[in-house]
Amino acid sequence: MGRGRAPCCEKVGLKKGPWTPAEDMRLMAYIHKHGHGNWRALPKQAGLLRCGKSCRLRWINYLRPDVKRGNFTPEEEETIIKLHELLGNKWSKIASRLPGRTDNEIKNVWNTHLKKRLVSKESNPTSHKSKESSSSSSSNSSVSYCDQGEGIGHEEQVNTVINSKECDAVLMEERIEIAIEPDIWDMLEDGPCQLQETNDNELKDKWDTDSRSLSKGPNLLIDGPKQSLSPSSSSSTSNSYGSYSIPTDGKGPAEQTVPPLETGGLVDVLDIEHQEMKNDQSNLETATTSLHLNLDFWGMLDDELCFFPSTTVGPMGDQGLHQHTSEEEPKEIDSKMWISYLENELGLWATGGDDQQSQTNSTLGSLAPCPHYDGKLEVEIDPVITYFQSHPSSPAIFSL
């Protein structure tokens, strides 16, 4: 049905392969300030030698604040199995039922773990029969009924509970059903600067501990705590992670009343869906609430930036990042300074090889540091490292 085809990304001069920390930072900084209204234009505007697709994917699968990392819980796995029975390889739909999980991640887990597990169970029918066997076409093969046009009955089965429209609409509501760790919010309310002064060791311990349980990637910017929180739901979108709100202003996280979703079982989930759809108005309200949450998230990010050690405040000194004026121009200046600052900091620790590195290094000397930035940091404290050590996960940084 699609008319015309997206012109292939300009391949010439565009970088492929694993993302570097510098690229991650650039992307995060850009989206932080500008959002991602246009993925295609984004890399150019952000100074990234990547195609928009690549940026989008990186953001969605890794940098997105509410992405949950770490091993899947048994409950999550069970949910995936059940949903796969019903939906087949509709990874994005499945992902929409698992807050913080991406379709890519779920797809990988399915292909590497769950599928094999089910196959082995099938080969041992005494321990596993009935349900799985009746839907084996979808559960033990990556080629599902959805792919093959078979199993329409399954689709109908799903549709008796949720038609596709319902499903999409429900996703909005669902986005806020994410367990929040209260202490995280407490930490936020205390203010990151205060934390730095009073709870630094404790917090660091927490991060360190959490970090150990994390999955790691070959090119991770930072490992992150296995978190069950996602303060900024991506509910402004019709899918689980498709877009993110542009920062402006918002209400505090404390207003959020978040019933934990996780996996109460598929039936429960679908029941909830059904009930939810009875009231479009409430969905609209939820959407509004979620929007506030998203906005707040960015505000929190800005607040977080004062988490830099007192000697390592950002480019705007101890005021800049907190100063939110209504005027566009100062914001733009802030944005540029912020990005420049990030680039500078990356120049302190990132290894060479990245062509952006030369850029950042070249600007290193020319950029006026913040009033508190005395230049000794390079030796004594690396502000970026310090910052991310305190916030071991990039998602965590944003989701705090």
Add this chain to the structure above:
DNA sequence: AAGAGCATCAACCGCATGCGT
């Protein structure tokens, strides 16, 4: 200790879909 094989997962690719003109 070294190499082979396997497992995992981030990232890419191409097609599908939706929307604006």
Add this chain to the structure above:
DNA sequence: CACGCATGCGGTTGATGCTCT
């Protein structure tokens, strides 16, 4: 209605790390 474009989605690949021999 036709077209072009941007984004979403699912399959696949390749790099990396781990385990086994």
